Amino acid sequence: MYNGGKIIAGLIIFIALVTFPFYTNMGKTIEKPADPTAAADELHIGNVPIGQMRAEHMMILDKWRDEVVRGGERFITFDGDQYEKSIQNGCLACHSKQDFCGKCHNFAGVNPYCWNCHYSSEEDQL
Amino acid sequence: MGMIFSLVAVIFLAAIAFMGAKLNLFGLFGVAIPYLAVLVFIAGFIRKVIKWGQSPVPFHIPTTCGQQKSLPWIKQSKLDNPSTTLGIIGRMALEVLLFRSLFRNLKTHRTDGGPVYGSNKWLWLGGLAFHVTFFVVFIRHLRFFTEPVPAWVNTLDVVDGFVQVGVPHMLITGVVLLAAATYLLLRRIFNPQVKYISLPADYFPLFLIIGIAVSGILMRYFIKVDIIKVKELTMGLATFKTTVPDGIGGIFFIHLFLISVLFAYFPFSKLMHLGGVFMSPTRNLANNSREVRHINPWNPKVKLHTYEEYEDEFREVMKSEGLPVEKE
Numbered sequence: 001m002y003n004g005g006k007i008i009a010g011l012i013i014f015i016a017l018v019t020f021p022f023y024t025n026m027g028k029t030i031e032k033p034a035d036p037t038a039a040a041d042e043l044h045i046g047n048v049p050i051g052q053m054r055a056e057h058m059m060i061l062d063k064w065r066d067e068v069v070r071g072g073e074r075f076i077t078f079d080g081d082q083y084e085k086s087i088q089n090g091c092l093a094c095h096s097k098q099d100f101c102g103k104c105h106n107f108a109g110v111n112p113y114c115w116n117c118h119y120s121s122e123e124d125q126l
Numbered sequence: 127m128g129m130i131f132s133l134v135a136v137i138f139l140a141a142i143a144f145m146g147a148k149l150n151l152f153g154l155f156g157v158a159i160p161y162l163a164v165l166v167f168i169a170g171f172i173r174k175v176i177k178w179g180q181s182p183v184p185f186h187i188p189t190t191c192g193q194q195k196s197l198p199w200i201k202q203s204k205l206d207n208p209s210t211t212l213g214i215i216g217r218m219a220l221e222v223l224l225f226r227s228l229f230r231n232l233k234t235h236r237t238d239g240g241p242v243y244g245s246n247k248w249l250w251l252g253g254l255a256f257h258v259t260f261f262v263v264f265i266r267h268l269r270f271f272t273e274p275v276p277a278w279v280n281t282l283d284v285v286d287g288f289v290q291v292g293v294p295h296m297l298i299t300g301v302v303l304l305a306a307a308t309y310l311l312l313r314r315i316f317n318p319q320v321k322y323i324s325l326p327a328d329y330f331p332l333f334l335i336i337g338i339a340v341s342g343i344l345m346r347y348f349i350k351v352d353i354i355k356v357k358e359l360t361m362g363l364a365t366f367k368t369t370v371p372d373g374i375g376g377i378f379f380i381h382l383f384l385i386s387v388l389f390a391y392f393p394f395s396k397l398m399h400l401g402g403v404f405m406s407p408t409r410n411l412a413n414n415s416r417e418v419r420h421i422n423p424w425n426p427k428v429k430l431h432t433y434e435e436y437e438d439e440f441r442e443v444m445k446s447e448g449l450p451v452e453k454e
Contacts, residue, residue, distance in 0.1 A: 029367065
């Protein structure tokens with residue numbers, strides 16, 4: 001081979017970059033977030049099945065935000081009760097930011113910008 | 127013809143993956159084929175580069191685009207006509223990162239007064255946009271192959287989505303990648319000269335990459351898949367503790383299968399310019415042929431008979447004939 005040293009060095013660097021996920025995870029056992037307990041066909045606030053909520057909650061929250069901010073429709077009735085369409089006073093009343101939202105978001109590397117504005121009493125910071 | 131063939135081939139591949147997912151062949155399409163594809167990619171890449179490394183370079187053939195190194199009072203164009211290794215590295219870096227030679231692309235117009243040459247940067251812009259965004263998209267996917275996800279991968283995602291359009295936030299690179307790949311395809315279709323020289327090997331990777339981009343974009347914004355299960359699968363691949371979770375969704379297997387095809391196809395296609403650009407003698411040789419002699423490795427061994435040997439052989443005869451000799 002001509003210029004063998006340079007070519008082999010380049011190849012080694014290339015292989016090292018490409019196989020990065022394999023050697024950095026060597027021997028690890030990955031704990032995925034615990035499976036959610038609620039059944040996928042159970043209805044959640046807004047009469048949305050929980051399965052759909054899991055997949056599309058970000059779009060539903062976005063829609064609710066528009067309804068609140070632009071339409072002034074602050075409340076939603078579900079199963080006879082009134083719920084506020086709000087992250088702080090609604091979602092976080094039952095769900096925990098870190099254990100509920102964060103669990104999957106962190107695992108999947110999702111970076112929602114909800115928390116740029118919204119307050120979570122759990123962390124006591126904006 | 128080549129275009130239709132390539133399009134049909136990619137649609138056929140997507141259909142295979144979709145059928146596979148429908149038939150619950152998750153182990154085959156989620157584990158076996160991706161592993162095989164990565165293996166073929168790495169082994170094929172090495173084989174090709176070694177093969178190129180074994181090819182001799184008979185002539186010293188750097189392409190030069192500026193004043194070569196000459197007398198001290200003549201200014202050398204150090205990047206366009208490098209004579210040192212450092213210059214080569216600079217030139218190669220600009221070529222690989224900014225496609226400098228493509229920036230010189232010209233378009234010729236016929237006029238009554240003769241040809242007119244005008245600047246034509248569209249191919250440079252489209253090509254650069256395509257490569258840069260594909261690279262960023264590739265790096266962004268590390269979120270599926272690392273746990274915990276490194277902060278810089280998350281930062282890349284935030285920066286990429288900083289226009290904050292819609293939810294999940296629109297990633298600029300995904301959109302630009304699809305637009306640029308589409309431009310590169312349309313260029314092959316609507317530019318008659320380019321169309322004339324386009325082969326299935328040109329259309330196929332484009333359709334394949336467009337297919338990958340479309341399936342990825344669909345999955346992110348429109349046809350949702352269970353991303354936690356996707357990461358479970360990908361982390362299983364990365365840790366060699368494979369799992370095949372149920373119910374991810376067919377579109378994911380289309381995406382994964384098209385990527386597997388891209389990986390496996392890579393070493394046997396024009397996509398090998400990834401490695402080849404570094405091995406191009408026109409780019410990686412310094413223009414120093416007046417300082418350093420380039421020996422053609424093909425040169426046969428020539429049996430030399432030097433003047434000294436000649437004189438040794440005929441000294442007595444030469445002397446007897448009165449011819450001058452160097453050694454007595």
